[in-house]
Amino acid sequence: ELVHPSLRHNSRFRIDDRVASTIHYLTHSDGFDTTAVVFGISKTRAYEYYNEVILVLQLCFLAEVVHMPRTQADWDEVRMGFEGHGFPNVYGTLDGSLIAVKRFADFTGWYCRKGFTAFNMQAVVDHRLRFMSYSLRSGSQNDKALFNNSKFGQTCHRMVPRGGCFLGDAGYKLYAHIMTTYPINDDMPNDEVNYNLLHSRTRMAVERAFGRWKNMFRVFKTDLLHHHPKDMARMIEATLVLHNWFIEYGVADEAADEAPDNPEDYPEWMHIGGDIVFDSDRNLVDGDSAIRARDRIKEYLVGLM
Numbered sequence: 001e002l003v004h005p006s007l008r009h010n011s012r013f014r015i016d017d018r019v020a021s022t023i024h025y026l027t028h029s030d031g032f033d034t035t036a037v038v039f040g041i042s043k044t045r046a047y048e049y050y051n052e053v054i055l056v057l058q059l060c061f062l063a064e065v066v067h068m069p070r071t072q073a074d075w076d077e078v079r080m081g082f083e084g085h086g087f088p089n090v091y092g093t094l095d096g097s098l099i100a101v102k103r104f105a106d107f108t109g110w111y112c113r114k115g116f117t118a119f120n121m122q123a124v125v126d127h128r129l130r131f132m133s134y135s136l137r138s139g140s141q142n143d144k145a146l147f148n149n150s151k152f153g154q155t156c157h158r159m160v161p162r163g164g165c166f167l168g169d170a171g172y173k174l175y176a177h178i179m180t181t182y183p184i185n186d187d188m189p190n191d192e193v194n195y196n197l198l199h200s201r202t203r204m205a206v207e208r209a210f211g212r213w214k215n216m217f218r219v220f221k222t223d224l225l226h227h228h229p230k231d232m233a234r235m236i237e238a239t240l241v242l243h244n245w246f247i248e249y250g251v252a253d254e255a256a257d258e259a260p261d262n263p264e265d266y267p268e269w270m271h272i273g274g275d276i277v278f279d280s281d282r283n284l285v286d287g288d289s290a291i292r293a294r295d296r297i298k299e300y301l302v303g304l305m
Contacts, residue, residue, distance in 0.1 A: 013041065013049065021046055022053040026239060029221040057238035065241045068092075068124070068132050068152075068159060075161050081127025085202035088300060089164040092124040092132055093206040094152070094172070096143050096274025097214070101224040101232055112139030113276040117223075119236065120275055122146045124166065129209035130244045136233050143171050143274050144281055165293070167203040171277035173284040176293040183283045194305060195298040207272050213243045214270045221269050 017039065025035040025046065036046040069075040075091060082090040098112055099119040110117040118139035124132045135150035147153040156166060157177045165179045174180045181199050182192040214220050217239045224232045245251070266272045285291060 013045070018049040019053055022050045023242070025050055026217050026219050026235075026242070029218040031225075054235055054238045057241045058234050061241050062237050065244050066131050066134065066237075072161070075164075078126045079161075079164065082202055082205070084127075085205075086198040086301075086304075087167070087202040088297065089161075090167055090202055091160055091164045092126060093167040093203045094122065094124045094147075094178075095169060095203075095206040095210070095272075096120060096122045096146065097210045098139065098271035098275055099220055099224065099232075099236060100222075100269075100271070101229075104229070109138045109140045113142065114271070118271075119229075119232065120146055121236070122150055122152070122274075123206065123210070124152055125206045125209040127205060128247055129205055129212055130247050131209065131213075131240045134237075134240060136236060138229075139275070142281070143277060144173070147172060165297075167199060169203065169273075170282045171274075173286050174290045174294060175286045176290050179294055179297065180283070182294075182298075191298050191302045195294075195301055198301060207266075209243075210272050211266050211270060213239065214272075216243065216246070 021035055021039045021041070024038060025032060028034060032043045032046045032050070035050075036043040039046065041049075069078060069091070078091050079089060082093075098114065099121060101110070101117050101119060103117045104110065107117055112118045112120060116139075120137050120139050120141055120143070122135045122143070124134075126132055133150075133152045135146055135152065137146050137149065141149070157175065160166065160177050165177050168178050168180055170180055170183070172178060172180055179199065181196045182188065184196070188196075219235075219239075224235070226232045226235065
């Protein structure tokens with residue numbers, strides 16, 4: 001049993017109760033006051049227990065729970081899981097989501113294009129909606145900058161199995177290893193329409209993952225109020241661990257089950273899809289090899305029609 005020393009001493013409140021009070025706070029949007037009342041403790045004590053549990057989740061479990069596949073068998077499991085949606089050789093889908101925060105005293109660089117202070121988060125998920133990779137930056141970093149500066153963006157071309165790809169929307173640049181949709185227009189040929197349909201159907205996993213995550217952890221419904229960005233980032237990372245555990249161990253939760261399947265049905269506060277993407281940043285292409293890779297998949301899908 002792995003329990004950080006900070007959870008073992010100097011408290012009459014049992015470890016499972018401290019964990020329960022932390023989860024209560026994370027899954028509700030009304031702050032530590034309500035959590036303190038529910039568990040019969042002071043607001044200060046509720047905050048102390050929260051910090052203990054969050055620290056353990058981040059330091060002891062984050063790297064082991066949120067990670068890209070580590071074996072060929074793991075990669076194959078993800079690929080086969082996505083095949084049911086009709087798009088071949090997919091090893092993950094990626095997108096972004098904004099997380100609103102209270103304006104800091106030094107708020108320079110934290111305003112997103114939507115006009116509020118926020119974290120901009122990029123994530124890659126698998127077919128089961130588990131987070132495999134993430135990157136957190138201040139809101140002023142748009143999706144393109146977030147991708148370029150992330151560990152995933154800098155290494156995904158080396159890690160993806162041969163012939164495989166990740167799926168991103170039109171806000172990402174088309175690479176041979178990251179497939180985006182064809183530009184949408186009124187006279188698109190049928191083969192491009194078919195490709196886009198199957199691409200979108202498969203890529204929706206990442207939007208559903210964000211929706212389930214935020215629907216479960218209602219703390220994101222209001223601006224995060226913690227003292228320092230590092231404290232907020234630690235809390236976000238802890239919820240990624242819990243999200244993956246809830247899926248892995250089949251934890252049934254009404255709030256998660258009620259998350260809409262259609263991204264258009266998500267409430268505005270969830271900010272599914274991330275920040276505003278300017279037209280000049282859409283449908284970018286990384287050379288002829290990327291175009292040929294997308295065309296090969298399009299032609300393969302035509303053969304299945």
